[in-house]
């Protein structure tokens with residue numbers, strides 16, 4: 001095959017088998033790679049009733065169709081599973097080196113099922129794949145594990161692994177790559193449930209392209225255009241995403257409000273972080289280098305280096321938890337990376353716990369004596385340790401925000417601002433909430449990319465997109481384009497960090513319709529004659545399959561909801577706002593060819609998208625148990641171990 005490697009690695013850890021299978025060419029053509037390949041595999045093989053932490057769940061890794069090519073920003077890998085955090089499709093997109101190395105080793109996708117009897121790690125050395133004992137690594141953090149495996153297998157290998165959070169089945173645990181890059185939605189706990197500690201990869205080949213010279217010329221053109229982008233030059237390369245702290249209204253104290261720029265504490269403003277920065281770094285094959293390398297200046301972790309302190313970490317661990325101490329925020333970011341836990345998920349869950357504590361819904365008898373007053377950073381740092389180790393109150397935080405609210409009971413759910421178990425804040429009905437509501441992995445700042453639909457780019461590109469009717473005032477139309485752009489980025493392996501501006505969103509978006517440039521690149525790479533319309537349909541197909549997957553986990557139209565604060569929710573204005581939101585959601589269903597009453601792709605839509613099997617499966621499965629978060633275990637039944645970091 002051209003473009004793709006043509007190989008899927010199937011691993012069964014129960015049986016200890018490794019099998020290389022040919023990538024189905026029709027599936028590759030229709031779903032491209034990355035998020036698309038994983039969604040198709042999960043829909044086909046993980047049905048209703050599967051325990052996310054049971055051996056029947058799958059852990060899927062997929063590279064993009066254009067990974068390991070000369071396309072810019074192409075080093076992103078998609079990690080997907082039935083999420084133990086949310087109980088629905090849980091996928092994360094991770095940078096670092098793994099995508100390139102995996103593709104250079106010759107694999108489009110790795111699918112892991114079953115569970116090993118004892119801790120193991122996998123070694124992928126180009127064609128050679130083997131499973132090894134990981135008894136000596138179990139209980140170690142991701143940084144130490146990575147160092148040991150690089151020492152053992154030689155410089156130049158990529159290490160993806162879990163820390164103590166994944167081992168202890170903490171539902172907020174991430175897949176960690178190269179120590180600092182993470183894929184979230186609880187995938188780390190799935191590794192832990194399979195007794196899989198690490199994957200070590202070395203890849204020395206490169207994918208064959210149908211027209212290498214032609215592809216090179218197009219990728220050069222794309223990079224030249226991208227290099228002119230002002231937002232990348234002046235914001236992403238200089239500050240990275242924590243620029244947003246002063247510009248994107250971060251949440252404050254469990255979304256009691258969003259902080260306007262003038263209320264952001266001096267020491268947390270985007271430029272204040274320069275004081276701790278010692279270098280700028282980025283994922284492989286990315287010229288933007290949006291991440292900072294920082295050194296902790298004082299305290300218990302003085303001198304420790306960390307990487308990639310992003311907007312999400314500063315607001316989820318900081319302002320939204322009431323913490324305004326930059327040192328404590330850096331300490332918690334490092335703990336999360338070393339333990340392998342998602343900063344957004346743990347931050348949101350702790351923010352909810354602090355809100356409940358400060359309202360008197362829970363007290364010291366529940367927190368085990370931890371003082372969760374908003375400004376108390378010290379006890380919050382301790383709670384991060386306890387969560388990963390599943391000690392005391394940390395055992396409840398480890399279940400995630402939705403499950404925490406369920407376990408506490410009473411009014412707790414009123415303060416759990418979530419969509420499908422994931423939190424992203426409280427906003428009025430409109431484009432932003434529409435993006436959160438319809439994202440298939442739960443409330444999400446990276447799907448739809450609502451702010452991409454406005455004025456953020458090269459003036460000529462904007463004029464052109466407006467003239468073509470792509471940028472409009474209509475949130476529903478904007479959302480359709482935004483969703484397609486982000487879905488396609490996830491399937492070709494392009495970083496969504498670049499999707500902040502139309503100039504960089506996808507390769508050559510100024511050529512023809514929005515997707516003609518990408519179609520041309522895919523044609524040169526694969527030899528399949530893609531058109532802009534075909535590319536659009538790939539995105540629509542993936543969205544439909546993901547929605548169908550979630551429907552089989554009990555998701556219904558009521559889960560495409562609008563989180564509201566209780567003091568507003570129970571008023572006539574609150575009711576009116578929910579109605580306005582659902583009107584937008586239904587209009588979006590209609591545009592997508594989904595049933596307005598169920599939010600599911602209709603039989604006709606499935607036929608048009610060449611996924612009639614999806615419609616058939618949905619019809620066969622009949623009424624399902626309504627989603628109510630992930631299936632939970634007895635809190636005493638979880639593993640609890642590992643060394644504190």
Ligand code: SF4
Nearest residue numbers: 282283286290495497
């Ligand atoms: S923009 Fe940032 S996150 Fe994206 S590929 Fe570049 S360095 Fe990685």
